[in-house]
Amino acid sequence: MANLALTYSDQGRWTEAEELNVQVMKTRKRVLGAEHPSTLISMNNLALTYSDQGRWKEAEELDVQVMETSVRVLGAEHPDTLTNMNNLASMYMNQGRWTEAEELNVQVMETRKRVLGEEHPNTLTSMASLASTYWKQGRWKEAEELDVQVMETRKRVLGEEHPDTLTSMNNLAYTLKGQGEDNAAIVLMESVLQLGRRVFGPQHPHITSSLATLNEWKLENIKMSN
Incomplete structure (x- = not known):
């Protein structure tokens, strides 16, 4: 389901991508827990779908949540944490928030x-x-x-x-x-x-x-x- 959502995103079919990403995220939260790495990936994918639509506030809330959870669960130097920080920096760049993007980068x-x-x-x-x-x-x-x-x-x-x-x-x-x-x-x-x-x-x-x-x-x- 997550892979299909990515395919929809690549085609610009945001509504379909978002529906699947939300479904995957909610299911993973219920089955695996809110702090499971796979759940965080789902949240990140949903944030990317929001970013692609210019829905910055929703994207930022998810990206910050993923990053903070990753820092707490995996540690500040874990590769996944750094990737999540990089994603948040990219989201800031897309909004022209250069100082915040630079600090994270x-x-x-x-x-x-x-x-x-x-x-x-x-x-x-x-x-x-x-x-x-x-x-x-x-x-x-x-x-x-x-x-x-x-x-x-x-x-x-x-x-x-x-x-x-x-x-x-x-x-x-x-x-x-x-x-x-x-x-x-x-x-x-x-x-x-x-x-x-x-x-x-x-x-x-x-x-x-x-x-x-x-x-x-x-x-x-x-x-x-x-």
Whole structure:
């Protein structure tokens, strides 16, 4: 039922997704208990359904409840707790509540560095999330420092053609563009496109999106030079 609800969410069928998520959550609460990890997952899924509809207050109430329960039951450094904190940070970001999002992202990143190590995929995901928070605020230099660090580490640990590495390269290209470093952004996006075609194939949505962005940037450059 939870998997079917996720399928509905992916299709934007929010009402059907919400009905199933509520049913799963209530049943798990009754059968497993309110603090069972599976129950918390159900609550998180329902919160995501609310977020997708812009129902921030309902989403926040569930996300905070899940995070606080996870901290109490599993501990502040448990991977599930950190994931729940990350979810709450994402929800704050979607609302433009940058300070709250940044505080949580920093906390998650520092904990994952200490517990998992600086090169763990989850740590790098946290660093990328924090960079995104900076990017949204126009804090380009701080975003760039993190984006470069994540990209270089992923290249070394995962390889240049790993999807996560390509995502990092894409993020850095946007950060460079935001600072007015148009030529560097275009060169990097060209690399993303070249590697991405080899990894995903020429018709993949990621590739068509990157190509559209690259063409737009090049056109802007031509107009500016004229």
